[in-house]
Amino acid sequence: MILSRFITIWNDKEFDMDKRDYELLLALDQHKNITKAAQSLYMTQPAITKRIQKMEEELHCPLLIRSKRGVLLTPAAESLLPCARRILKNMEQMEELAAASQDYICGTLRLGCSLNYAHYRLPAILKDYTDRYPKVEVHITTEQSRQLYKMLCKEEISLAILRGEYNWDGKKILLASEPMCLICSREDAGRPLTDYPYISHNTDSGLNSQLFSWFEARGLTGIRRNFQIDSIDTCKEMVRYGLGWSILPSICLNNFDGYTEALFWQDGTPFVRNTYLLCQPTSDRLPQVKKFLELL
Numbered sequence: 001m002i003l004s005r006f007i008t009i010w011n012d013k014e015f016d017m018d019k020r021d022y023e024l025l026l027a028l029d030q031h032k033n034i035t036k037a038a039q040s041l042y043m044t045q046p047a048i049t050k051r052i053q054k055m056e057e058e059l060h061c062p063l064l065i066r067s068k069r070g071v072l073l074t075p076a077a078e079s080l081l082p083c084a085r086r087i088l089k090n091m092e093q094m095e096e097l098a099a100a101s102q103d104y105i106c107g108t109l110r111l112g113c114s115l116n117y118a119h120y121r122l123p124a125i126l127k128d129y130t131d132r133y134p135k136v137e138v139h140i141t142t143e144q145s146r147q148l149y150k151m152l153c154k155e156e157i158s159l160a161i162l163r164g165e166y167n168w169d170g171k172k173i174l175l176a177s178e179p180m181c182l183i184c185s186r187e188d189a190g191r192p193l194t195d196y197p198y199i200s201h202n203t204d205s206g207l208n209s210q211l212f213s214w215f216e217a218r219g220l221t222g223i224r225r226n227f228q229i230d231s232i233d234t235c236k237e238m239v240r241y242g243l244g245w246s247i248l249p250s251i252c253l254n255n256f257d258g259y260t261e262a263l264f265w266q267d268g269t270p271f272v273r274n275t276y277l278l279c280q281p282t283s284d285r286l287p288q289v290k291k292f293l294e295l296l
Contacts, residue, residue, distance in 0.1 A: 019091060021055055022084035024048065025063075025073075029081060033070040089155065093286065106135040107288045112148035112160040113140060116232070117275055120251050121176075122161070129295055136288045144204050149278075158283035159292070163249075163275050164206040171279040175296060179262040180210075180271040181253060183236070184245040189259040197226040197244035201235045207273065211247060217266050249273045 020041070027037035038048045056063050063077040073081075092108060113122050118140070126138065141151065145162040152160040161175065188196065198220075215221050227244060229235045232252050239246050240258050251273075253260055263271040277296060283289050 017055075017058075017087075019088070021051065022088050024051060024055075025077060025080060025084045026088070028064065028071060029073055029078075031070075032072060085155070093282070097286070104135070105133045105287050105291060107286065108137045108139060109288050109292055110139045110156075110158045111141070111292075112151055112157040113142055114145045114148065114161055114163045114275070115142055116163065116249065116251055117161050117175075118142040120254070125295055129292055133288065133291055136291075146204050146206070152278055152280065155280060158280050158286070158289060160278045161275065162278060163273055164204060165274065166276070166278065168276075168278045170281040171277075171284050171293075173277040173279075173293070173296065174274060175277055176251070176275040177272045178250045178275070180247055180273055181250050181260045181262050182245060182247055183239050183253065183256060183261075184259050185240055185242040186259050188242060188245065193220060193245060194223060197224040199227040199229060199235055199238055199244040199246040200225055201228075201232055201246065201248070202230045210271070214247075214263065214265070214271060 020043075023041060024037065027040050028034070031037045031040065034048055034052075035045055038045045041048075043051075052063060059076070061076045062074050065072045065074055095107065122140075126140075130136070130138065141148065141157060143151075145164050145166075148157070148160045148162055149166050151157050182193075184191070212221070215223065224244075227238065229238065232248060235246050235248070236252070236256050236258075238244065240256070247263065250260075250262070265271055277293075279289065279293070284293065
């Protein structure tokens with residue numbers, strides 16, 4: 001460990017804070033429970049309690065509000081959270097840059113990845129990456145793209161693989177441009193779409209807006225919607241059994257046993273779903289991030 005302590009300036013006063021102190025504040029904010037915070041940091045509950053007491057003595061103010069449901073941070077503790085996140089990030093970068101100067105790839109890769117890409121594409125990339133750089137600790141968050149974008153803007157993750165269009169001033173790489181496809185059972189191929197139900201699935205608001213525009217352009221806004229599914233695999237199975245038709249990105253259809261047809265807009269432009277990688281402006285200088293980008 002290159003750096004374990006950092007001087008915190010708060011309310012114009014200096015406090016000698018340990019790295020574990022910052023991690024503890026963030027863990028308590030996340031879990032709202034001392035036992036769960038202790039488990040996430042691999043510490044005992046008495047050790048956590050003693051550290052909290054020491055921090056409160058150092059800062060001359062209470063940090064927690066205790067109740068039967070758990071704990072909440074006091075306003076004073078909440079005001080320290082941005083500082084804690086910034087200091088932990090600086091510590092991490094200093095350690096990683098120092099390690100890189102010795103041609104040693106280590107550190108932490110904090111990656112957010114959209115649900116579909118994480119399921120169908122990411123494992124192969126991670127296998128190659130971890131085989132090459134086994135000392136890197138990879139933290140992965142899988143979520144809807146819009147939530148990952150918010151996390152990236154808050155600097156909670158270093159990289160985000162998102163589906164759809166998002167404004168970003170930092171590094172932005174187009175990873176894939178995949179066709180959106182109509183799917184149905186082989187027996188229903190060519191059947192008018194108004195004759196049987198559309199099976200919708202949970203997705204982000206950006207794609208929902210595009211789908212509505214596509215339906216509207218073809219006079220399909222009044223179609224039957226008997227099913228709303230939160231699992232793409234379940235959606236595909238229901239389609240295969242002839243329960244209805246659906247529209248899915250081609251990334252999900254490698255093993256689909258049914259009829260598929262790539263879709264187009266009325267002007268002949270393909271209806272596609274773009275996937276991008278967005279990177280924090282400072283993160284692309286880190287060796288473990290550079291090596292990950294090289295594999296994409």
